[in-house]
Amino acid sequence: MTAPAAGSKNLILHEVGLRDGLQMESRVVPLEKKAAWLSALLESGMDIIQAGSFVHPVKVPQMADTDELFRRFTKEKRSGAILSGLVLNEKGLERGLACGVEMFCLGASASETHSRKNTGMGTDEAVLRIISAAKAALAAGKKVQVSVQSAFGCGFEGPIPEERVLKMVRAYLEAGLKNVSLADTAGHAHPAQVTRLFGAVLALDPGMECACHFHNTYGLGMANIFAALRAGVNSFETSFAGLGGCPFTKLAAGNVATEDFVHVLQREGLRKDISLDKLLEVARDAAKYFGREMQGFVYKAMPVP
């Protein structure tokens, strides 16, 4: 009944709750619980699952067991989704290579202030570092995605000039890094901006792949996802239960909930192969574990029959 939207072919769903979701939580989730959620997410049929980040364990204690989590789920021990990991630098890359990360996600912020708070470096330096590490990951035969954080606005700096974002994307493309994600770290994106910026980015290189990552600070996450989908973006980063937020950015609310997005994709006939039941099970378990109402909608209602 429903014609697929433009640019909706081969949609890739990237679950980032175990990383972008949990890093925001002050309660450190034990390894067994993370492993249970990761198992269920693998069973759901999601395409890529980000299991954690390789940051300093003192800086982000929630991510201290990322290496161990990967070791439990290396390709030899399971089937299904690609497991991705976030790395900020060469040290993180080394750790990720050692424990079986299949796809490396690396990013720099388009906001100078956010970049310095997050990494201690300005944007230009951070981009060079990211490119260097990303090329090393490619050379090691891994999948790689590079991102522009705060691409649509910054809680510290406010609006981010689009040329700053395009400049970063050009630098990635020139380095041969063709899989680029734009992250709305602070949740400032609005649909017209999403249409315009992704249009400009996708025009840079017909061979590139674009991903998007929206936070729901202003209630626009899902509307922005649909704007990105129409613009030709084909990879979508969401978090189970709508977990998420960046500890180094002011005012970031959660990601769009994975189960909410999968629910509407099923209703629109765009992806019918993912188990919504399994995702709802994880969302309900997360709500129980954290003891609060989560930001996802569908887990509170019954899916539309």
Place this chain on the structure above:
Amino acid sequence: MTAPAAGSKNLILHEVGLRDGLQMESRVVPLEKKAAWLSALLESGMDIIQAGSFVHPVKVPQMADTDELFRRFTKEKRSGAILSGLVLNEKGLERGLACGVEMFCLGASASETHSRKNTGMGTDEAVLRIISAAKAALAAGKKVQVSVQSAFGCGFEGPIPEERVLKMVRAYLEAGLKNVSLADTAGHAHPAQVTRLFGAVLALDPGMECACHFHNTYGLGMANIFAALRAGVNSFETSFAGLGGCPFTKLAAGNVATEDFVHVLQREGLRKDISLDKLLEVARDAAKYFGREMQGFVYKAMPVP
């Protein structure tokens, strides 16, 4: 910087929180509080404000003082927005005409089950009653909007055939009723469906005006609003603080929050004349009054600068 979206000219914002929002609340809001919220909403610059419904006071005690609220704010005593009222039948129309309603909103449900639970009548009979009352309101020199409730699906019946909706709209148009709202009473709408159904409705009569009304049960309210905007819909019904839901329908969550919609319209350059500050004041006061976190997003954050 932002080009207006297609169909975005002359957007009409219709605040329905005092009716669709409050009717869901078990705590009866006293007249003085309603009057304070209505005053602030008038100051905000919204185009139309629905102050209440004319239903039986025993059936919906929350609406028992609707007549008195209208009498306090008749056109002679104020300037600004059009005040609308919801009526279900001739008795309601009489009450509305007596207390100064300027725009009458009347509707019937496309779901037979919802219609019977809501009014005791099936859809066909309800449409005839609505048309009769709507024509009487037009004859009295009033603005009139007729609606199709449960136009996108029903909590009792599930999917609603689009032909049922189109049949009701044709009946309205043949009766000379050109201002038609489609309400997603249960929150089942998804963007592709919104595009398709409003496209079919707007093709029926180039002289008609279309309004939309979305509930956020599955987290899709804002995405659906943007789909409707692109389809050519120019009137939008939202509730301050995201209040809302239908007491006769299972599982309906709140409306899209007015302040969230106004915030993004400002950011997109589509409506810059409405006071977001005033709307945020009302949303914050509602959160304080009801003693809970409301569904709106922007009132919890700071507006994007």
